[in-house]
Amino acid sequence: MPLEGVDPKDGDLIEFMRDLFQHWGIYVGGGRVVHLTGQEGFSCFSSAFASTAIVKMEPLETVAAGCIYKVNNKYDDKRRPLPQTKVVRAALEQVGKRKQYSVTSANCEHFVTELRYGESFSHQVDIAKTYFALGGLSFVLALGVMAAFSSLRNKQKQ
Missing domain, CATH: 3.90.1720.10 (endopeptidase domain like (from Nostoc punctiforme))
Known part of the structure; x- marks a missing residue:
C-alpha cells in the first residue's frame, strides 16, 4: 500500500x-x-x-x-x-x-x-548507534547519581 x-x-x-x-x-x-x-x-x-x-x-x-x-x-x-x-x-x-x-x-x-x-x-544504523550511546550514557549517569545519593545518605547517618 x-x-x-x-x-x-x-x-x-x-x-x-x-x-x-x-x-x-x-x-x-x-x-x-x-x-x-x-x-x-x-x-x-x-x-x-x-x-x-x-x-x-x-x-x-x-x-x-x-x-x-x-x-x-x-x-x-x-x-x-x-x-x-x-x-x-x-x-x-x-x-x-x-x-x-x-x-x-x-x-x-x-x-x-x-x-x-x-x-x-545507513542512516537508520547511525540513529540506532546514537540512541544506544545515549542510553548507555544515561545509565552511567543514573548510576553515578544513585552512588552520590547513597554516599551522602551514609555520611548523614554517621
Whole structure:
C-alpha cells in the first residue's frame, strides 16, 4: 500500500515501513525492485542473525507485503546520485548474488545507497548507534547519581 504520490522512477530508493525498522530496495522499472533479503524474501531483517543475504528482483507489491512504502531519495540533497541507467544496470548485475550481511555495516540500506550514490551508508544504523550511546550514557549517569545519593545518605547517618 503506497503512500500518496508514489511514482517511482528507475534508480529511486524505495523505503518499506516495517514494524521495527525500514526495509530498502531500488526501483529498476516495470514495477520491480532489487533488494537485499534473507532466504524467506520478506526483508533484510530475516537475515539479521545470518552472515549472508541474497539479492533478489521482485515485484514492488511483493516486497511491500502489505506494508506502506514510498520513494525516499532522502540523501539526494547531500550526495549526487549516479546516472539512473548506471544505478539500474548495477542493481540488475547483483541479482542472484549472495552478499555478506551485517545489521550494522552491510544491510539493505547500505546495499541500495551503494548502488545509487556509489557509497555505502545507513542512516537508520547511525540513529540506532546514537540512541544506544545515549542510553548507555544515561545509565552511567543514573548510576553515578544513585552512588552520590547513597554516599551522602551514609555520611548523614554517621
